Amino acid sequence: MLDVLYLAHDVADPAIRRRTMTLEAGGAKVTVAGFRRGADTPAATGVIELGITRDGKFAQRVAAVGKAAVVLAGKLRGMGRPGIIIARNLEMLALANRANAIFGGNIPIVYECLDIHRLLLRKDFAGRSLRAAEQYLGRNVSLLVTSSPAFIENYFRPISQLKAPTLLLENKVIDLGDGAAEKPPLPRPPEPGAPWKIGWFGALRCQKSLKLLAEFSRAMNGRFEIVLRGRPAYSEFDDFDGFVKDEPFMTFHGSYKNPEDLAAIYHEVHFSWGIDFFEEGLNSSWLLPNRLYEGCRHGAVPIAMRGTETARFLSAKHIGLLLDRAESAALAHLLADMTPARYLMEFDRVAGTGSGSWVFDKADCQRLVSRLSALRANDAHPALMQEPSQTQSNKGGLL
Structure with missing residues (x-):
């Protein structure tokens, strides 16, 4: 069995729980250690907490990492030597x-990078320094895991100086069923007089999307409603809760369990908002978000911004609706003539792709763990963790 030490930047992030489920379904034993963001509850059980960090506070997070390095030996005391260490994010x-x-x-390190922070892309001293830090900290990385080919094409290949083999691991929906195919989604146009619904689910961090959707729904005067679910990044909004409360055609329903609740929440909407302007022109243009796979898996017609990696991905499959301009008027133009007949045509295109494009099943989990197992050095150290005074080397790795 592969023993994994998974070092997480935010133990309350649902993505941490999903990755843990994926590794365990593939046959690995996973120990999660990482930081908690404020009062958030860890998403995985049995987590070793290393401290508290603040969303959007880069300097505070760097300081927290420094403090954690001092106490890490004590936190990991008694843990057996892992087969690999996975580091989630640069910090x-x-x-x-x-x-x-x-x-x-001599433990293989896997670097999992699913977002390219804007600081890494700056051309000034700060950007160069952070990329130098990535190169130095990643000198022992055995494998880079990322979720979009655009991250490789736009950052890791031309800009980053990290030298490691790359594994593209898309943000697909985990399906750990017994092998019996889940029933395909069914079309669900609204009843006569009822509104069309657009779902924006997951990590809610884009104030521009929030305002655009609010303006659009008001302009359509209730013909379209906006349904929000997930974890708002409150540091990115002036007043998320107050703003949503004041919108007549927008509601927020809180967090949900992924993958357990996906079928139910996507069944309530007709379209999935796959647009993110959080780091417009950079990370937001390159990513393939979780909600893309979740929505398509469960029959929601995706809406993407033309010119992004998400739009290119959907265009290759001949599915989805593409927004030409980041304006409520452009969205109104895109959806103004929506009818049950047009919706059914768009739905059928999404459903016709089959689940394979959107689902990561148990066999996929096993293949992933097999790939990670192959990284292990020919070193079967049976002893428990050494005390710091006994440790001579200063190498390391994480996910």
Whole structure:
């Protein structure tokens, strides 16, 4: 069995739970250690907490990593030597190297990077320094895991100096069923007089999307309603709760469990908002978001911004609706002539792709763990973690 030490930037992020489920379904044993964002509850059970960080507070997070490095040996005391260490995001690579040293070194490190922070793309001293830090901290990385080919094409290949093999691991929906195919989604046009519904689910961090959808729904005077679910990044909004409360055609229903609740929540909407302007022209243009796969898997017609990786992905499959301009008037033009007949045509195109494009099943989990297992050094260290005074090396790795 592959023992994985998974170092997480935010243990309350549902993506941490999904990755843990994926690895465990593939046959791995996973220990999660990481930071908690404020009062958020860890998404996975049995988490080793390393401290508290603040969303959007880069300097505070760097300081928290420094403090965690000092106490990491004590936090991991008694844990057996892992087969690999996975570091989720750049800030965790420092702790990955520290953990590797604590366990005696020579443990393969996997760097999982599913977002390219805007600071990494700056051309000034700060950007160059952060990329240099990535290169240094990633010097022992055995595998880079990322979720969109545009991240490779626009950052890792031309800009980053990280030298490691790359694994493209899309943000597909985990389906750990017994092998029996789940029933395909059914079309669900609204009853006469009822509104069409657009669902914006997941990590809610884009104020521009929130305002655009609010303006659009008001302009359509109730013909379209906006349904929000997930985890708002409150640091990115002036007043998320107050704004939504004042909107007549917009509602927020809180968080949900992924993948358990996906079928139910997407069954309530007709369209899925797949647009993010959070880091417009950069990360937001390159990513393939979770909601893209979730919505299509469960029959919601995706809406994407033309010129993004998401739009290119959908165009290759001949599905979805593409917005030409980031304006409520352009969205109204795109959806103004929506009828049950047009909706059924768009729905059938999405449903016709089959689940394989959207689902990561148990066999996929097993293949992933097999790939990670192959990284293990020919070093079967049976001993428990060493005390810091016994450790000579200062290498490490993490996910």
